[in-house]
Amino acid sequence: MKKADTIWMNGKLIPWDEANVHVLTHTLHYGNGVFEGTRAYKTDKGLAIFRLRDHTKRLLNSAKITMIKSPYTLEELENAQIELLQKNSFESNVYIRPLIYLGYGIMGLYHVKAPVEVAIAAWEWGSYLGDDGLENGIRVKISSFARNSVKSTMGKAKAVANYLNSQMAKFEALESGYEEALLLDDEGFIAEGSGECFFIVRDGKIITPPNDNSLESITQATVIELAQKLGYTVEHRRITRDEVYIADEAFFTGTAAEVTPVREVDARIIGEGKRGPVTEHLQKEYFDVVYGRNKDFEHYLTYI
Numbered sequence: 263m264k265k266a267d268t269i270w271m272n273g274k275l276i277p278w279d280e281a282n283v284h285v286l287t288h289t290l291h292y293g294n295g296v297f298e299g300t301r302a303y304k305t306d307k308g309l310a311i312f313r314l315r316d317h318t319k320r321l322l323n324s325a326k327i328t329m330i331k332s333p334y335t336l337e338e339l340e341n342a343q344i345e346l347l348q349k350n351s352f353e354s355n356v357y358i359r360p361l362i363y364l365g366y367g368i369m370g371l372y373h374v375k376a377p378v379e380v381a382i383a384a385w386e387w388g389s390y391l392g393d394d395g396l397e398n399g400i401r402v403k404i405s406s407f408a409r410n411s412v413k414s415t416m417g418k419a420k421a422v423a424n425y426l427n428s429q430m431a432k433f434e435a436l437e438s439g440y441e442e443a444l445l446l447d448d449e450g451f452i453a454e455g456s457g458e459c460f461f462i463v464r465d466g467k468i469i470t471p472p473n474d475n476s477l478e479s480i481t482q483a484t485v486i487e488l489a490q491k492l493g494y495t496v497e498h499r500r501i502t503r504d505e506v507y508i509a510d511e512a513f514f515t516g517t518a519a520e521v522t523p524v525r526e527v528d529a530r531i532i533g534e535g536k537r538g539p540v541t542e543h544l545q546k547e548y549f550d551v552v553y554g555r556n557k558d559f560e561h562y563l564t565y566i
């Protein structure tokens with residue numbers, strides 16, 4: 263990972279190598295911290311953060327869900343992200359990682375007296391699932407792990423602790439020779455990927471699971487809005503694994519994953535075993551949106 267010069271920590275820009283925490287930082291031990299993943303793209307008019315407000319709102323919603331009181335307002339956090347990108351220099355697209363976490367000072371599960379800290383880092387990050395994956399699709403394994411259950415966790419919070427489930431699913435998939443995991447919910451319906459939301463295409467219709475068991479994905483929402491504007495029928499409904507196997511196309515969406523085609527699931531070739539025509543169309547349109555080439559969506563961009 264290429265270091266940037268500085269990281270924003272609790273209101274100050276400090277040198278990357280000095281952005282450290284104490285080993286008894288509460289979140290390190292108990293996993294109650296919330297974070298975001300936001301991309302900024304090199305558009306013709308310079309670097310632009312995509313859906314900054316939506317991501318920052320979700321960060322504060324995540325904090326509210328897990329009972330962390332942010333010391334900064336929505337505007338202060340937005341301005342901090344803008345300042346971080348202005349004060350660092352980046353050659354290519356940037357990934358921004360805000361984190362609100364519980365710092366050093368108390369141990370034990372009752373967290374309310376732990377100090378709340380905020381750090382925002384940014385680095386240059388290419389395609390999450392590989393350039394080849396973006397173009398030709400990836401191979402996916404249905405995970406042996408069910409997605410965190412709504413009976414025991416809260417998936418609308420982008421909370422640190424929720425990612426042990428994702429990490430183990432990702433590990434299992436890669437160790438089995440695949441490139442990503444697709445998780446079922448605890449009733450056996452498709453939930454989402456380890457770090458993405460999921461779509462299939464059947465008979466020209468675009469289908470994606472509701473967010474009962476997944477993060478409310480900003481990229482999923484953008485792709486749905488885009489697809490509807492392009493005249494596609496979009497269904498938000500439950501999907502079973504065997505419906506995935508017989509789908510004409512499938513793809514993941516996420517800030518990091520962008521629109522990544524899926525060409526195989528559990529050794530079943532999806533469609534023609536490559537990026538499908540609808541996926542390719544949506545992927546191209548999505549990149550036009552985030553690079554500021556689609557004026558109907560330019561309100562989502564915050565130019566730095």
Ligand SMILES: Cc1[nH+]cc(COP(=O)(O)O)c(CN[C@@H](CCC(=O)O)C(=O)O)c1O
Nearest residue numbers: 299457458459477479480481482516517518
């Ligand atoms: C579990 C999960 N589900 C769906 C999504 C898609 O949400 P959105 O980015 O708002 O469209 C993400 C983002 N996953 C982050 C993973 C990055 C990482 O590995 O770290 C991301 O895409 O930034 C998830 O982590």
